[in-house]
Amino acid sequence: MLRTRAGNPHSSTLAPSSAAVADRHGVQRDGDVAEKPGGRSPSAAGARGARRTDGAACAPDTAESGMHSASNSRPDACAMSDADLDMAFDSDYEHFMRVAHDDAFNRNEAQLIAEVAELTPGMRVLDAPCGYGRISLELARRGLRVHGVDRRPPLVESALADADRAGLSVSAEVADLRSFRSAEGFDAAVMWFTSFGYGSDEDSRAMLRNLRGALRPGGRLVIDTFNPMYQYARAHAQSPQFIVWPRVGSDLMLDRFTIEHDAERVLAQRTVVRDGEVRDFSWSLRILVPGEYRQWLADAGFVDVDFRGEQGGSFDWTKRRMIVIARTPETDERATPTLCGLR
Numbered sequence: 001m002l003r004t005r006a007g008n009p010h011s012s013t014l015a016p017s018s019a020a021v022a023d024r025h026g027v028q029r030d031g032d033v034a035e036k037p038g039g040r041s042p043s044a045a046g047a048r049g050a051r052r053t054d055g056a057a058c059a060p061d062t063a064e065s066g067m068h069s070a071s072n073s074r075p076d077a078c079a080m081s082d083a084d085l086d087m088a089f090d091s092d093y094e095h096f097m098r099v100a101h102d103d104a105f106n107r108n109e110a111q112l113i114a115e116v117a118e119l120t121p122g123m124r125v126l127d128a129p130c131g132y133g134r135i136s137l138e139l140a141r142r143g144l145r146v147h148g149v150d151r152r153p154p155l156v157e158s159a160l161a162d163a164d165r166a167g168l169s170v171s172a173e174v175a176d177l178r179s180f181r182s183a184e185g186f187d188a189a190v191m192w193f194t195s196f197g198y199g200s201d202e203d204s205r206a207m208l209r210n211l212r213g214a215l216r217p218g219g220r221l222v223i224d225t226f227n228p229m230y231q232y233a234r235a236h237a238q239s240p241q242f243i244v245w246p247r248v249g250s251d252l253m254l255d256r257f258t259i260e261h262d263a264e265r266v267l268a269q270r271t272v273v274r275d276g277e278v279r280d281f282s283w284s285l286r287i288l289v290p291g292e293y294r295q296w297l298a299d300a301g302f303v304d305v306d307f308r309g310e311q312g313g314s315f316d317w318t319k320r321r322m323i324v325i326a327r328t329p330e331t332d333e334r335a336t337p338t339l340c341g342l343r
Contacts, residue, residue, distance in 0.1 A: 078265050078284040079200040088198075088283040089152055092272050094132045096245045096253045101134055110138030113190055116312050116325055117220045119144055123187040126214055128177055129195050133159025133170065139190075140168040148172035149180055177207040185216035191223045197286035204286060208300035215328045221302060223324040227309070228287045229317035231266070235259040251275070259287070293324050302326035 080088070101109075113135065119125065121143030127136045130148025132155045140146045140163065148170065150156050156172045163170035178199070189211045197204055211221055234241060235258075245253040252273040259266050266285045271278065288296065294305045305326045309319030 076200040078267060079203070079286075080198045080283055084281070084283060085198055086152065087281055088270070089131070089155070091154065092253065092274060092279075094155065094158060095251065095274065096248060097134075098132070099246050099248050106134045106138045109192065110135060110142060112312055113139065113192065113222060114142060114144075116308060116323055117188040117190070117222045119188060124184060126182070126184075126186040126189040126211070128180070128189055128191060128211065129155075130159055130172055131155050131193075131195075133162050133172065135190065135192050136170050136172070137163055137166060137168055140170045141166075146170050147184070147186070149175045149177060151176045177210060178203050179206075180210045180214070182214040184214060186214050186219055187216060188220045188222065189215055191221070194225050194285065196223050196225060197288065198283070201286065205296060205300065208296060208302070212301045212328060217328055218330045220325060220327045221297075223293075225288075225322055225324070226266075227315075227317065227319050227322040228289050230320055231257075231259055231287075233317065290322075290324075297324075297326045301328065303329055 113119070117125075119139070119142070122145065124145045124147070125139055127133075127139070127146055127148040129150040130136050131150060133148060136146045136148045136159055148156065148159050149172070150159070151174065153174050156174050159170065159172050163172075191211075196207070208221075215221065231241075241257045243255045243257075245255070250273075252271075254271045256269040256271075257266055258268075264287050266287060268283050268285070269280065270283065271280050290307055293307075297305050303326070305324065307315040308323040308325065309315045310321040310323075312323065313319075315322060
């Protein structure tokens with residue numbers, strides 16, 4: 001949803017005391033202040049001759065947004081619409097992520113996934129959503145049989161084209177995970193790089209149920225996301241946080257995050273400077289703490305829920321990332337009950 005940005009530039013939600021900057025692999029690190037009170041990001045403001053279009057799907061609880069905590073207190077109050085989701089993961093996303101995530105980074109990610117999901121060559125893996133295929137291709141290079149799913153046709157086309165160029169056997173389809181059905185019996189399903197929680201709670205729960213249905217008995221689900229406890233702790237000290245993604249020539253993408261404790265969502269303002277235009281819009285992500293993940297996954301039919309920190313190590317509130325691992329029961333409890341061996 002596009003909008004014109006207005007209001008008090010000195011609002012506390014617009015004046016961070018520090019920033020997070022992404023290195024060339026898209027990893028957050030402490031950096032210089034990306035924006036000062038009353039000012040704009042130096043990089044974005046310096047794009048001379050740029051034409052601006054402003055937009056937002058949901059803004060933080062500030063005077064400038066006209067939204068109040070009473071309306072934001074519902075988790076779904078700022079859930080992303082399909083149009084918002086398409087905007088967040090359009091061609092700009094692929095344009096910048098291909099630079100932020102180079103081949104070495106993707107190989108390391110795939111190795112981590114293989115370790116935490118206990119993958120071995122020949123296993124069937126569902127990459128959902130697969131995006132432009134960076135994880136799918138690396139898993140395929142490890143001898144895994146990978147099928148990707150994404151609701152964005154251009155991303156699926158990119159994934160298949162890259163697989164063809166690399167001589168890799170990767171299949172992919174355009175599908176919405178909220179309605180996705182598969183009887184393939186995958187050994188594992190992967191939701192990587194903060195791919196879960198953009199829609200309503202029911203949307204997210206439907207995705208978990210559908211992934212459960214796509215896995216074989218004993219199959220594993222792996223979800224990679226930010227650690228909400230770490231982010232909550234940072235939010236007490238500074239608001240908002242920034243990620244400045246690696247430049248692509250003169251193009252720039254910056255994300256500004258605000259965590260509203262009562263809203264149970266992360267609200268993000270994204271600024272994209274590309275080809276002489278500056279575009280602003282918002283997106284949001286549902287916050288789930290470990291206890292909620294356990295409940296949601298149990299409700300979807302998963303068991304043995306576990307949590308890891310970045311690089312698959314031990315998990316606690318100090319870790320930036322959280323890897324959620326769950327599996328389906330070894331015996332498919334959805335099967336028709338039997339009596340004396342007869343159905």
